[in-house]
Amino acid sequence: MLSGSTLLLVALIANLVVAFARAGRLRQPDSLLPDGWYLLGVVVVDRWRRHGIGRALTERRVAWLSQRTDSVHYIANSRNQASLDLHAAMGFVEVARGFTASGMTFDGGEGVLCRLALLRD
Numbered sequence: 001m002l003s004g005s006t007l008l009l010v011a012l013i014a015n016l017v018v019a020f021a022r023a024g025r026l027r028q029p030d031s032l033l034p035d036g037w038y039l040l041g042v043v044v045v046d047r048w049r050r051h052g053i054g055r056a057l058t059e060r061r062v063a064w065l066s067q068r069t070d071s072v073h074y075i076a077n078s079r080n081q082a083s084l085d086l087h088a089a090m091g092f093v094e095v096a097r098g099f100t101a102s103g104m105t106f107d108g109g110e111g112v113l114c115r116l117a118l119l120r121d
Helices: 053-065 081-089
Strands: 006-013 016-026 036-044 071-077 093-099 111-117
Touching (some): 016 053, 071 081, 081 111
Parallel strands (some): 036 071
Antiparallel strands (some): 071 111
16 A cells, blocks of 8 residues: 555465555654654564565665655664664664654664665666
């Protein structure tokens, strides 16, 4: 599903949903986060983790966003090393750490804001 400012991807295996991921435009005037396009989360069913599904969904979201912007942001908990490693391998770089934003909590860790610069045609 997609609209002008939102994308939802679903991964199916044998007609079963095994993962989903979102991307979209984020505006939070009451926070320090920059307005812009963000990867808004990916969830993969436990049994299907470590099979490349999360990476594939992230690559598809970045490709969709590359048609709309010259940079993409991503937010993670500092304790989510698997996510930080995946995004670093794709070229995301850390921009800020320890920030606060409306409605976001980081259980046992702190927020990490990362950015990927995109080349547009």
